[in-house]
Amino acid sequence: MFFGDPTFILVIPALILAFYAQAKVKGAYARYSQVVASSRLTGAQAAYQLLQAGGAGHVTIEKIPGQLTDHYDPRKKVLRLSQAVHDNPSIAALGVAAHETGHALQDQAHYRPMALRSIIYPVASLGSTLAFPVFLIGMFFGGRSSTTFMDIGILLFAGAVAFSLVTLPVEFNASKRALALLGERRFLTPDELVGARKVLSAAALTYVASTAMAAVQLLRMFLLRSSRD
Secondary structure, three states: OOOOOHHHHHHHHHHHHHHHHHHHHHHHHHHHOOOEOOOOOOHHHHHHHHHHHOOOOOOEEEEEOOOOOOEEEOOOOEEEEEHHHHOOOEHHHHHHHHHHHHHHHHHHOOOHHHHHHHHHHHHHHHHHHHHHHHHHHHHHOOOHHHHHHHHHHHHHHHHHHHHHHHHHHHHHHHHHHHHHHHHHOOOOOHHHHHHHHHHHHHHHHHHHHHHHHHHHHHHHHHHHHHOOO
């Protein structure tokens, strides 16, 4: 079975990295969400000022429920901040808000990796949904059609892996922009920037772990497909 074959051992390092990344981001966020920034700006206030300064004043800011659910919607030009980030003047809140603002500024500047990610997204979304079911159909049925289904599954999932790879520079660049803006606008002091950097670095590690997991799963699919030849 796909989740019980010998190749599953390849997933273990990626799983460990994923668990470590999740623990690290939760720990950093919990720590620095309790430290109030000297500027006393909330995440929403910082995001608003950065959007205005970056020429993206048309982007609206919305408050949404949940924790670490913050994101930028390039289609609707909406920056959505979780309640804890939107209303909080903490170092973590400003770091997260500035990171998401970084995505809005990427969109404003037509940052190529972000534009590429938007193009790939529909294919990646379909691929991540259908890849494993189609691949498993090929595994459980014999004959020539089985390898055809497996090949289709691999192609579909390759799109999802490509999306993950393109996401990495988009996320790293958004964090780089965020830290630079927070320092330039003096929303955070140099010492406070250290905390914001820890939060954003931990968040970036989750994307690295996700990409590693996707790459390993694609490798497993190739190995299982090769065993049918």
